[in-house]
Amino acid sequence: MRKVMILVFLLLVTIISACSVQNDVRKSELAEYEVTNTHAELEEGNFIYRLVTVRGEYNQGDRVTIYAELEYIGEKEEVTIYHAASPFHFPMVEKVRNFKVDYFMNEPLVNTVLKKGEPYKEEYKGSGGYSSEDDKVYVDFVQKIAENQFPNGYYVVNGFADFFLTDEDGQKKKGFQMNAQIDFKVLPQ
Template sequence: MRVSKLLLSLIMITFLLGGCGSQGNVDNISSNSDDYDVLNIPRAEITEDDFVYRLVTEKEEYQKGYSVKIYAELEYIGDKETVIIYHAASPFYFPIVEKTRDYEINYGMNEPLLSTTLKRGQPLREEYEKSGGYGEQDKKEYVDFIKSFWENGFPAGYYVVDGYVDFYVQSNEDSNDKEDFNIKTQIDFKVNE
């Protein structure tokens, strides 16, 4: 009888403790973003050959619940008036990592072959739109994080955007020779409680 009561008590404690750890609330997970300093300025720019790639966020720190603005630009600075670039659905990619939790917010892309004409000195600009996903093999905490991100925007944390632009140009209009470009840079920011 005493063994049954002890066993029943252990089972009850196990259920109670198990329930406390799986509330599914992203806010209950400490982001520890205070342990991180924003290392980059909110704007990164890199020039490769005849192209300038910029990755920008409006602020180094945002308050939770406010919109985080991120955008990228590609500018042609070569000798021609225009140049045609070939790319997937967009030449811009915005993969993001929340460093305190080590969570990736992937950036998927449809991959048709599209072309865009760039005019010299006129940047092509694209704003970041929410992305990311999860699968049935992902941990509940990660799934809760992504769901919260989709519904409420960036949860509190320290974020690094490893942005890049991926495209090619034909070297000569009369041939199939092409020059590939994959220009990368990085920005970071915090979201505070």
């Protein structure tokens, strides 16, 4: 009986260890990735789009700060843009695990007035979605991201600003989708 209990205990330890290896990324795995771009800026037409993470490396448990800005630099004093709930999207991939984290939002038609030279800024507040068919490890991972509690790993944010302008009659005049990419690491404790 004692041998059976020891065997069961060893089996449980092995299973738990295997699960934690899937959930956690080791420092040696993170060393293979180099943070190259914590700030991206793109100019298109009369607009500048910026995507920023405040630091290239965070410690697990730190609050990860990511934000986007859109600045109007044209000749008018202000311009009205039209977009979904926000003009900014923050989809990302954690590269070590190859986990994709989508960015969902409501899609009402919202307008925002941009004043010349004054950046409009929004901070990332968490994202992600999953289905009942997804693996538990992935579901747990996405739930942490949604709460801005990033598990350790190497992240690439493929952000974009998506909006359009109208003419004097309110008809869609010109659409914009300005894409930028930043990256950062979350180090294990």
